Amino acid sequence: MPTITLQQFMFGAIALVILGSAILVATLRNIFHCLLFLALSFLGVAGVYLLLSADFLAAVQVLVYIGAITVLMMFALMMTHRVMTTDISQSLTQWWLAPLPIALGIFAVLFRVYVRHGGQALVDTKHHAVPTTGIIGQALLTRYMLPFELASILLLVAMVGAIILAKEDKSDDPA
């Protein structure tokens, strides 16, 4: 009987949280509940990163996905629904079952590919966790300097674009 280590147990629990809340995100009718479960799912992913001893990434995951993106979505949600209506049930598309076989098919394909090609030798033998922050910083500012700068420009452009898009036209003329 294969013994289950603590890590494996934790992985199982976290995976369960992630997948369960992800399924709820995809199927729940109340979009606000979806958002809460989305946040839970993100938290689970941060847990996965911790299991992979990617502590820096886990913190960034929480900071960016929960602290920024989820909050942003909640904000957008509140702005795009009539206030004082907690009943914001969202119906799914007309043929909401149609994507199901597609999703399952893609899962099957991916799973098959991973299981066949995810090598047996690729087992985490490096139990020793490496402090990741310094390595990531080094990589970002040396080898990945250009993508790093491009990402910063992308963020700036996205910020300006979002402001322009969401800005209300106060003047009468369309320009």
Next chain:
Amino acid sequence: MQITLTGIIRLVFERLHIPANWVAPTVMLVASVIVLFFILFVVLYLIYGLRKIMGWIQARIGPNRVGPYGLAQTIADALKLLAKEDIMPAMADKWPFIIAPIIVFVPAYMVYLVIPFGKGGSWVAQDLSIGVLYISAILSIPIIGIITAGWASNNKWSLLGSFRAAAQLVSYEVPLALAMIPPVMLAGSMSLQGIVHAQQGVWFGIFPKWFLATQILGFAIYMMAALAESNLIPFDIMEAESELVAGFNTEYSGMKFALFFLAEFAGMFTVSAIAATLFLGGWLPIHPALSFIPPVFWFLGKTLVLIFVLMWIRSTLPRVRVDQLMSFGWKVLIPLALLNIVWTGAVVLFFPR
């Protein structure tokens, strides 16, 4: 050999024949429980202290009936809250309404895991190598709880409050995080213990080598952002009793309200403790000659001074408007914080340690 929590638990586990790899989680769990009780204690007397200080500032006595000098007053209040009826608004979104206070409280409590109360590993629950980043990440979570609370209450005051809260907390999270970066740069570490260690020593035999020396601007930015993050009075527009009828927690009562309250005061202690760690040398004595006083007292002393400053500000300044708050955050604090980072970069570049 020092007696540490880990050592005790390992000893107990060995006696009970529990596998050794369960030790670390258990240590975390026990440490968490200890921290939780510490928080409860701290919050109880912070509330008491606040009421007393406000009383003095406003030329009155403050609580003085329950217990000697009114010391048991907060405990009585807490008991009263626990005994109260837990009201659920009629059209409320039930589960979000219930978990919202928990989402707010848990992160406030999780931050304590990395705060070094004293020298060495036994005075910090978990000295993470990414400590500062962890703090910022965790501090961003309560916003979700506050929005959820406002949303789920099905009350327009609550919703408006949570709108304001979302805007304010997201806005001030940025200068807060930016103000925390210069100490990291100066120390070359994100671990809070590392940052404290980097502040050891004195200049000219008198002045402590605290980061405050080069980071007066950063400290000021941090303290202002911290005021907003823990929504204290000049920036408490998300609760704003006189405008929004207490904002997001209008509909809350009983234990759930107590959790919000707890989180708020825990947050006050947290930001002060972080400020003391990052800028004021944490548990380091003000001068090596004073190191006979245990480090934990230094730490608590500095933290309490900062808390007093926060309370002082809270009870003297009027509330600002929403638009003033936002424009101050985005147009003043963030540019200044960025400038401070550039300045610190110059310092690190030209005066390497």
Next chain:
Amino acid sequence: MIPLEWYLGLSAALFCIGIFAVLSRRNAIGILMGIELMLNAANINLVALARYMHPHILTGQVFAIFIMTVAAAEAAVGLAIVISVYRNAEHINIDKITTMKW
């Protein structure tokens, strides 16, 4: 010890749930949520493979950071578009946004 396949399987499952969410939601924010799920799945893959194949280089983590950056930008612009759509159409049900449809 956790085999690599577990992570990959988790990632595949999360990705497919994301696809399902994207395809079945009518609410524009719901679709954005699905996209975020898919991006997270990709990130798990990257980090896991980086951990198992080159634990000292962490290229996968660097790429995960870039993906997060892009995700943040995408969320900002996407939600701005959603708000803009709401302002014009009073709803964000993408089935009913048919102004551009012939």
Next chain:
Amino acid sequence: MEFLTRITELTWLIPLLPALAFALILLTGRKGPGQGAYIAVAGIASSFVLSLLVIAAVLSRALHGHEFEAFAHSAPWMTVGGLPIRMGYYVDQLTAMMLLVVTTVAMLVQIYSIGYMHGDKRYPRYFAYISLFSAAMLSLVIADNLLLFFISWELVGLTSYLLIGFWFEKPSAMRAAKKAFIVTRVGDVGFFMGLLLLFWYTQSVNLREMFAHIPAMMSQTIFGLPALPVAGLLLFAGAVGKSAQFPLHVWLPDAMEGPTPVSALIHAATMVAAGVYLVGRMYPIFAFEPHSITLTVVATIGIITALMAATIATVQNDIKRILAYSTISQLGFMMMGLGVGGCGYTAGLFHLMTHAFFKANLFLGSGSVIHGTGTQDIREMGGLSKKMPYTYWTFLIATAALAGLPFTSGFFSKDEILLEAFHANQTIFWLGLVAAFLTAFYMTRLMALAFWGEPKNKEIHAHESPKVMTRPLVVLAVLSLVAGYIGWPTKNIFHHLVHFGEAEAVPFSWTVALLATGSAFAGIGLGWAVFMKRVISPSVFREKLPWAYNLLANKYYFDEIYWAILVVPLFRITAMLNGFDQKIVDGMVNGVGRVTVLMSVVWGWFDKWVVDGAVLLIGAITKLLGRLLRFTQTGMEQDYVLFMFVGILMIVGVYLLH
């Protein structure tokens, strides 16, 4: 010296400056300085100054006994059938003389026009046209090749057309403009054919290269005729048209419908002299042998024109028409001079110069008279000498010069022509003498009726013209007096400058001089007797010889003859051709059309049922497919994403199954 030589390198600017003025006036319109007039005057004045410098350069070269090389420069222009053609300027003494004449007269006329055209509603346009004319005329003068010469020639004709029809509201002006254009075109066709002929034989349009080929051309024939005389005569046809020689003179009197300064500049002094200049410029083509057939034709046409126009002028009553016929007559004189050969070349061109000055003076004077009286009929004038003193005195001087009174410029030039004719051909000499006599007579008549005596129409209150108009008159009068002295018979500077070949000046002859002077005085005397003293009634001619009078009054019926023998038959032929076109050509076309219609009915059936059927079938199939495929085009993003994933799934599935 060095400076002057350098200046000649700017010769190309001379026509360009007025052209620039033209463009500027068009651009600025009424907003330009002086409504464009100042621009025009500035343009022509700078050309004038430049011309003076160029002339000085030429003179200093020529008079210092240097072996004179003409100033010439050219640049590549275009390639015709592999032959590179160059465009440039060519300045010799003849060019210098023409530059002097053209720029002087043009400048004075433009200054005069400022006053004369004052208040006209198309004032800027007038100056634009006249600047364009100056540019074209100057480029004609300095052209170094026949093609550029021809282009400028046509441009000059165009501006002439535009300016004759300047007041196009008047039907007569409109008709006159068309007439001038069409009649000169007849001559231009000849010119162009001559140009092509010369180009064919000499493989060049450059003047000097052409002249170099003349010996080679001597032996050539075309259609059995010697080529050189044919080319010469064709060129002369152009000159006949432009210089209003018999039989193409009919347009010039009508051209007087244009503004009077235009008549002075274009139809008296410069443009009509271009024909003479053409003959002078192309003289080697004409005088390839001492008494060539071409020169004979030129001389004959010249004397016929001179006599004919002079006789007509004696009975005209319109002041400008009298001057117009006088111009035709004098142009005939010039042609005659050129035609008699030898030093007649010099004489004719000399007369061109002097005539330009005094005829411009006369026309401007007549303009002043018209300006002052408001009429063109000399029978309504009279006694203007007191009311318009400047106009009167200048007019008188110019008349004297035209009549050839001694020591006026006209005397020297006309005398020289008659002298050459005397030596070359006695018949022409005597006929020329008659023409000179008639010239004096009709000018006296003009003076008598217009300026002397008493005002005949009391309603006309004549007044002197403004200074801007009289000043040019004074300048021209002075020039009319003194310009002839450079041709003083015994020391002929002009002959030294402008001559053809090695011809020695014919010695001065008292016989000819006295005969010429005598004929002039005889004409004046007769005119005085008839129109002032009334010794002979002015109407006796009309009463005694009515047929002759009518012949003259109707200008020998040229217009009527042309109408009858050219225009009417042309109309007839046109009508015939029209009938042919209507009946036969249209019939054929209609027949073909009917057959086509019939065939198209058949084809239409085929098209409708077979071709269209196939097309519609394909269309229907496409539509059906489209209707089916339309179900995939839901317009919903998610459906497309769904299809995308289905596709991915299929591709990966296929890959995995292999």
